[in-house]
Amino acid sequence: MKKVRNISALLLTFTIVLAACSSSTPTPSPTSTGTPASADKKVAGAAASPAGAVKSEWAESAGLYKTETVDELYEKAKKEGKVTVYSTSGRINDVEKTFEKKYPGVEIEAFDLKSNVIMDKVIREQAAGIFNADLVLTKEVGGAIEEELVKKGMLFKYLPSDIASKIHEPYKSEGIAFVPYMEFRTLFYNTEQNKTPPVTNWWDLTTPEWKNRVLMVDPLQSPAQMDMFVAFVVNSDDMAKAYKEKFGKDIVLNGTKNAGYEFLQQFYKNVILVKSSGDGQDAVGKAAPNKPAPVFIGVSGDIRKMSEKGLKADIIWDMKPKLSVADEGLLFVGNKAPHPNAAKLLVRWMAGETDGKGEGTVPFNEIGSWMTRSDVQHKNSKNINELNIWQYDSEKFYKVYQDVVNFWIKNQ
DSSP: OOOOOOOOOOHHHHHHHHHHHHHHHOOOTEEEEEOOOOOOOOOOOOOOOOOOOOHHHHHHTTTSSSSSOOHHHHHHHHHEEEEEESSOOTTTHHHHHHHHHHHTTOOEEEEOOHHHHHHHHHHHHHHHOOOOOSSEEEEOOOIIIIIIIIITTEOOOOEEEEETTTBTTTTSSOOSSOOOOEEEEEEETTTTTSSSOOOOOOOOOOOGGGTTTTEEEEEEGOOHHHHHHHHHHHHHHHHHHHHHHHHHSSSOSSSSHHEEEEEEEHHHEEEEESHHHHHHHHHHOOOTTTSOOOOEEEETTHHHHHHHTTOEEOOOOOOOOOOEEEEEEEEEEEOSSHHHHHHHHHHHHHHTTTTSGGGGGGGOOSOOOEETTTTTOSSSSSSSSOOOEEOOOOOHHHHHHHHHHHHHHHHH
């Protein structure tokens, strides 16, 4: 393994998109009021519109603010014939099989794209008056999904009341999207060499002991990994407290803005960048017996893949100040979706339907992934409300995301 120094063009899309937004993002259409929805305004038959969302006449006419029966939606969806999905998860292909079996006559046309590519695609298409996406399943990109797409009326939340009542907080009453599942970036360790986790504080990884023993993929290729680093910066007060707990003294900044940046500056000196998550998994789970095992920062779902490969590894569940930041799957209906009823029907299917037993949840209900429904049994050792994680704050992340990217590049 060696240090990887390339800068991914995919992450730099974030900068390109911001430039596009400032010059070519469409203003709210004539069918939109263009005014933010009230955070506490209740819409009959549906969950409240999220704070900051654009209240749209099109969305209202498409039924996004009401709850309809499955039979009603299916009759309308059959006339539409299909639903087009932009998805950051390849698991949409498994959803497709069960959905089309359950609802013959309605086909899914799925595009498997990275989250920053989805963001760029939606912005450019809608700026050109093209409305292809019925549904968008994505992850955040430094807060830009909310700030540049949701708040500008390009994407809408749809969460019917009969399903909303079964959702865990804060996903029930807050949020810009329906969140069917969540994951997070996390730290893995070798369980064969270590009977207990070798670190318990993120600052442990800045010490000489961990020089060249911290593995991860290049965050410039992964918005989710970069978001984890942004979380350290946004929650710098927590990082300062964790520093004092580790070293017994107040932190002294070495030319950085706060304890989050200071952590990244020191942390980077011990990091080895690997080409793929599989390389990181193997390095941790197959550690040589005569050499101290590394740790690996990967997505929580990697635990499932490591188990399938017989690797000796587990998540370090108790890290100070927090385990990680929530990495949520965000499901939206696209503005002026050409097949809105098929889109709503598919949202219900992916949510598990009213009783939570619909097969649309199955591809996302895996080890390392947490369903947000309170009545769907998950497969993890910890419940979703037991995870010691920061909640994602799009507004705060958006303000510093590019600065964190630039800081990371500067420290390479």
